[in-house]
Amino acid sequence: MPRMPFVFTKKPKIVACATAVGALEAKGPLSSLFDVVSDDSKYGMNTWEKAEAEMVRSCTEIALKKAKMSYQDVDVAFAGDLTNQCASTTFGMKDKGMPYIGLYGACSTFALSLGMAALSIESGLATTTLSVASSHFCSAERQYRFPLEYGCQRTPTAQTTVTGAGSVILKNVENKDSAFVAEFFPGIVRDLGIKDANNMGAAMAPACADTVCRYFSLSNCTPKDFDLILTGDLGLEGHRIFLELCGAQGLNLVDISDDCGKIIYNMKEQDVNSGGSGCGCSAAVFSSLIMDQFQSGHLRDILLIGTGALLNSTTVLQKETIPGIAHLVRIRKDAQWN
Amino acid sequence: MELIKCFIVGGLLCVVAQILIDKTAITPARILVGYVCAGVLLTGIGIYKPLVEFAGCGATVPLTGFGYTLAVGVEKAVSETGILGALTGGLSATAGGIGSAILFSLFFGLIFKGKPENL
Numbered sequence: 001m002p003r004m005p006f007v008f009t010k011k012p013k014i015v016a017c018a019t020a021v022g023a024l025e026a027k028g029p030l031s032s033l034f035d036v037v038s039d040d041s042k043y044g045m046n047t048w049e050k051a052e053a054e055m056v057r058s059c060t061e062i063a064l065k066k067a068k069m070s071y072q073d074v075d076v077a078f079a080g081d082l083t084n085q086c087a088s089t090t091f092g093m094k095d096k097g098m099p100y101i102g103l104y105g106a107c108s109t110f111a112l113s114l115g116m117a118a119l120s121i122e123s124g125l126a127t128t129t130l131s132v133a134s135s136h137f138c139s140a141e142r143q144y145r146f147p148l149e150y151g152c153q154r155t156p157t158a159q160t161t162v163t164g165a166g167s168v169i170l171k172n173v174e175n176k177d178s179a180f181v182a183e184f185f186p187g188i189v190r191d192l193g194i195k196d197a198n199n200m201g202a203a204m205a206p207a208c209a210d211t212v213c214r215y216f217s218l219s220n221c222t223p224k225d226f227d228l229i230l231t232g233d234l235g236l237e238g239h240r241i242f243l244e245l246c247g248a249q250g251l252n253l254v255d256i257s258d259d260c261g262k263i264i265y266n267m268k269e270q271d272v273n274s275g276g277s278g279c280g281c282s283a284a285v286f287s288s289l290i291m292d293q294f295q296s297g298h299l300r301d302i303l304l305i306g307t308g309a310l311l312n313s314t315t316v317l318q319k320e321t322i323p324g325i326a327h328l329v330r331i332r333k334d335a336q337w338n
Numbered sequence: 339m340e341l342i343k344c345f346i347v348g349g350l351l352c353v354v355a356q357i358l359i360d361k362t363a364i365t366p367a368r369i370l371v372g373y374v375c376a377g378v379l380l381t382g383i384g385i386y387k388p389l390v391e392f393a394g395c396g397a398t399v400p401l402t403g404f405g406y407t408l409a410v411g412v413e414k415a416v417s418e419t420g421i422l423g424a425l426t427g428g429l430s431a432t433a434g435g436i437g438s439a440i441l442f443s444l445f446f447g448l449i450f451k452g453k454p455e456n457l
Contacts, residue, residue, distance in 0.1 A: 024454070041454050137454045148452040152366040155359055163454070196363040 005185040005219050005328070012121040012129070012170040013178040014294075014331070016067035017287040020059040022137070022163030024272075025284065028265045033288035034164075035062045041138060041163060048138035049088055052081060055165040055280075056092030056134045059287075063130070063167040071096040074169070075126035078116045080109035081134045081279050082161070083143055088134055092165075098130065107204075107233045108187070109133040110166060110283040111306025111327045115184035117170050118329070127172045134165035135278030144197065144313055157199040159235045159277035162264060166283025176334060179294040182301075183219075183330035187211040189310060191323035197316045201238020201261075201274060204307040207324035208234060209245035211305055215328055216251060223256055227299045230290070232282035232306040232326070233261035235275035260285035282306050294333055301332045340394060347389065348396035370401055377405020407432050 018035045026037035036058050038044075043051040043058075056079070064070060079089040080103035093100055105112040113131035120126045138148055140161040146152050170181060190210050194203040208231055216222065223229060234242050239259040246253050260282045261275035286304060293299040306329075311322045351373075358369050380386040386406045390397040397403055411431020415423025429436070 022454070138452070146367075148454065149447065153359055198363065198365070 003218075005183045005215055005330070006119070007183050008118050008122050008181055010122050010172050011180040011182065012118045013173050013175050013180045014291065015169050015171045015173065015175070015178060016063045016069075017166065017168045017291050018059040018062035018066060019164060019166045019284045019287045020055040020062075021165075021280070021284055022055075024137070024160070024270065025162060025164050025264060025276075028270060030264060030285065030289050033292055034284070035059060035288075041136075048136050048142065049083060050091070052083070052088035052134050052136040052139050052163075052165070053090075053092035055136070055163075056081075056089050056132055056167075059165045059167045060093065060130065060132055063169050067169050067171075069128070069169065071098050073128055074098045074130045075128050076101060076117075076120055077130040077132065078103055078113040078120075079130075079132040079134075080104050080113065082106065082140050088136070088139065089132060092134070093132070105306065105325060105327060106308030106310055107135070107200075107277055107279050107281060108306030108308035108325055108327045109279040110286065111232060111304050111329050112186075114168060114170075114181055114304070114329045114331075115186065115327055117168075118181035118184055121170060121172045129170045130167060131170065132165060132167040133279035133283040135161050135163070135280035137161045137163045137278075140278060144311070144316075154273060155198040157196075157201070157235075157237050157274050159200060159233065159261060159274045160265070160272040161278040162233075162276045162281040162284060164264075164278075164280030164284035166280065166285075166287035168287055179291070179331050179333040181329055182332040183328075185211065185215050185328040185330075187326040187328070188214075189323045189325050191321050193321050195316075195319060195321050197311060197322065199237065200277060200309040200322070201233075201235040202241055203238075203309045203311075203322035204324035204326065205234055205238045205241035205245060208238075208242050208305055208307045208326040209249070211326040211328050212242075212246060212253070212303075213249045213251060215303070223251060223253055226256060226301050226303055228290075228302040229253055229257040230282075230286075230302060230304050231257065231259045232304070232308075233275070233277040234259050234307055235261040235277060236267065237274050238307075263289065290331075294331070299333075300335075302330070304329050304331060343393045344396035346396065347393035348400055351396075351400040351402060373401035374405040374408070377402035378409045379405075381406045381409035404432065404435065407435065 020036035110133035117129035412427035415427025
């Protein structure tokens with residue numbers, strides 16, 4: 001039904017996932033769960049953008065290997081990143097012989113790519129899909145703020161763009177043991193007037209609260225039905241604002257909600273200001289920790305709400321406000337059958 | 339004693355900038371430009387020169403000191419060559435600083451590669 005959370009009757013299964021991250025992420029609490037880590041932020045390449053493309057290629061090939069598939073088995077790939085015109089994911093996935101759909105949702109791209117991939121399976125466009133999202137601290141700084149060489153100071157509310165990529169392969173297959181994409185609920189662009197590019201969390205929180213509150217007002221579920229309500233990258237400041245906004249609407253999510261930007265780093269020991277951000281944040285956390293917890297049975301039913309700040313470097317210079325968006329996917333695992 | 343005065347004045351100027359970064363939404367780039375302008379203004383109204391005499395490098399090294407150099411250069415050029423000095427004086431006085439910034443940036447850019455902080 002239009003405007004309602006879309007329920008997938010085909011239950012597209014997550015058959016494999018993989019991650020590739022940088023040195024800072026590898027020193028964080030999830031270090032043992034990542035597939036590829038590199039001390040070299042350039043991943044052996046000579047530009048940051050090529051490094052990001054290399055992370056995309058790398059985690060994609062590992063996911064394919066885990067699923068015992070090749071690029072030829074993927075019917076369509078959905079991917080995006082933060083760079084101008086999504087160059088990093090494009091360059092990482094070119095000449096692989098896969099139909100490719102580029103997406104832009106800023107940091108919400110990963111959740112968006114899962115939703116779109118599941119839709120393509122539901123519609124019959126594809127039987128097997130690939131969803132990838134990536135970000136790189138250095139290419140993002142160059143894109144949105146200043147090149148590294150400028151050496152500017154960052155503010156306490158600024159977040160640290162995650163250097164990481166995550167990939168997920170969905171397949172239309174009967175497999176009672178796999179987690180699957182259960183629902184997709186696209187977000188509405190919301191703008192509450194934040195202009196500070198160093199406070200993205202506050203810019204995205206209203207859109208996130210809007211999506212979550214609308215979801216619960218339309219769905220038969222309540223927050224208690226879920227093991228986790230995971231936001232993409234609101235960070236410390238943004239997540240706090242999100243919880244307050246939901247609370248004001250009568251939704252108390254304090255005990256059940258967490259944020260990928262707070263999970264991916266050790267907030268106390270690593271100098272990451274307000275936490276992680278970037279497409280790679282939710283992609284890397286989901287494709288490592290969350291999938292690991294689904295496998296071990298710790299998680300059975302979650303909401304992943306990817307959050308994006310839809311600014312570009314020009315709008316900031318033009319002193320425009322920062323609109324936000326949040327896309328929701330529900331990931332579930334059915335009860336084990338005997 | 340010279341060193342202590344220098345340290346305190348220079349340090350205080352940096353503290354002001356840090357407060358601006360931590361407590362306001364003013365971008366670092368604007369803070370830097372603001373400091374240059376503040377230096378010019380404070381020199382123009384006669385406050386900055388006494389500070390330079392008091393604290394030496396503590397007042398000339400922070401970016402307000404660059405504004406001071408610009409303003410003093412303009413004053414000197416105007417008194418020597420008339421109104422055209424308003425255009426030539428600032429750049430002449432700061433030519434050494436600008437030239438070395440370009441030269442050293444090029445040099446360091448050639449021998450070092452950028453990498454992310456926090457590592």
